[in-house]
Amino acid sequence: MDRPYDGLAEKLLFSKEAADYLGISVQRLAVLTKEGKIIPLKKNSSGTIYHIDELERRKMELSIFSSGQVHPENGRKGEMFRIDGPVRNEALNLAVVMNTLHVSEKKACSLLDSLDRRTACEPLLDDIQSWQELLNIPRTSIVNEYEKARDAFTSLHATDEIIRLGNPDYPVLLARTDEAPRFLYLRGRIGLLRDIRTVALVGSRQAGDEGKRNTERVARILGANGIIIVSGLAKGIDVTAHRTALDNRMSTIAVIGTNLNQYYPHENMEVQKQIEHDGLVVSQFSPATKTERWFFPLRDGVMSGLSQATVVMEAGETSGALKQAQYALKQKRLVLIPQNVFNIPTISWPAKFEKLGAIRVKTPSEIIDVLSTHKVYRLDRPKSDLSYNLFAEDDLIVADAVPEYEV
Known part of the structure; x- marks a missing residue:
């Protein structure tokens, strides 16, 4: 007869293991936890423990965002809002600059225009070094803001422009x-x-x-x-x-x-x-x-x-x-x-x-x-x-x- 706790240890992950499992940074995991998008099994001064089933739920959501399936109420069945092409990438990057530095659109556009056009209009993570030099903040902060902004953009309707x-x-x-x-x-x-x-x-x-x-x-x-x-x-x-x-x-x-x-x-x-x-x-x-x-x-x-x-x-x-x-x-x-x-x-x-x-x-x-x-x-x-x-x-x-x- 199986005991109820058999195999439980293998399903419990600490923050670093959980972040690796999801393919995100530990800082991003902390943000998702704070926002209630991931629910830890236990959290105290010693650390945070996650159950693999909860992480699998979040991982499935992330795969939905990247596979072209429909986000709830965001457009036609089988579609999602895709962040593709120079205009959408630049819009997302501009939002990241505004949110990271807490500046106006005018100031953010000025910073964006100081980059070469290709860097400004491609996914930010493709050239993180240039963005780190531009914004002069830790790389992890840029990545966290980018991932949050990207999640927000994918919540648009598939037919939005x-x-x-x-x-x-x-x-x-x-x-x-x-x-x-x-x-x-x-x-x-x-x-x-x-x-x-x-x-x-x-x-x-x-x-x-x-x-x-x-x-x-x-x-x-x-x-x-x-x-x-x-x-x-x-x-x-x-x-x-x-x-x-x-x-x-x-x-x-x-x-x-x-x-x-x-x-x-x-x-x-x-x-x-x-x-x-x-x-x-x-x-x-x-x-x-x-x-x-x-x-x-x-x-x-x-x-x-x-x-x-x-x-x-x-x-x-x-x-x-x-x-x-x-x-x-x-x-x-x-x-x-x-x-x-x-x-x-x-x-x-x-x-x-x-x-x-x-x-x-x-x-x-x-x-x-x-x-x-x-x-x-x-x-x-x-x-x-x-x-x-x-x-x-x-x-x-x-x-x-x-x-x-x-x-």
Whole structure:
């Protein structure tokens, strides 16, 4: 009769043995243990002991990542997000530099550009010596950060894309701005980025009923004229714009302040997932990047850069939407403000922005006129004379229009 503990000793491994079994460093094993991705059998001041079955579970996960099998919910069956090609390798390497040195993208890009192009765009571990000299930190620290970042990248969907500034598929409107990030992470109908008929609808997260109704009206008339509705998936005005486009089977792009694998705010998760399927979600942040509060103002510059015009539907004096309006004016893009916002006695920003070049509009239809006047969008025939009174429901007349591609 077998005793229950027969063979147990052979299944217990100390940290060095466990790391060798997994093919990783002891430092990386410690990180995985701390993150709860590997559960030790025993851990105390004398050392850490792992059971081989637990290590086998983790080893199987690692083999899944490298064999092309599907990562949970990351794309089509039998596929995974592959870190192949120069763009994806460079994006991963950039994330490692940012995370290791805790520096901005601008600083990290400067360091990356000091390397020869081949080293920057190949797997970091292929030339660890060059990276150690560049970052001036222990090799084990670089390897640990690289492995963590690589795991985060493999959690992207198989059909996600990464595009680089300077490549032909990078959106031309954004590329013309100082706010263009080196990489964009994309999930959904990527072809929408090739269409420059884009207008951003932004505003307060605590929008009132009138602001939401006006947003619905503007989104409907713009979408009916073939214009893509761009917004930031925040509460209030943003999500109203997205929902209106989705409900009316119109195109919409969400520019988010987190990475593609995060859903913020959580209450908008289902809307974001629907946009992933029917529209496009855009992020400038890698899946290996921890989200910070200051990411959202950076996002505003990208959203403005992707758009021919920004319409501020409703906003208080300190609203983040005004940051996007500032970006838009800096980028020489149109900023439109509805007449009813000027009528709010408690705010002064509309008049200030009008002096800086923002345009006052009275109806959703008038937005089309402004786009036409500025050669963003051309009307085939003039609309009938309308009595403009704020955003009245009966002003929702869809004009016959065709795209004007000269910006």
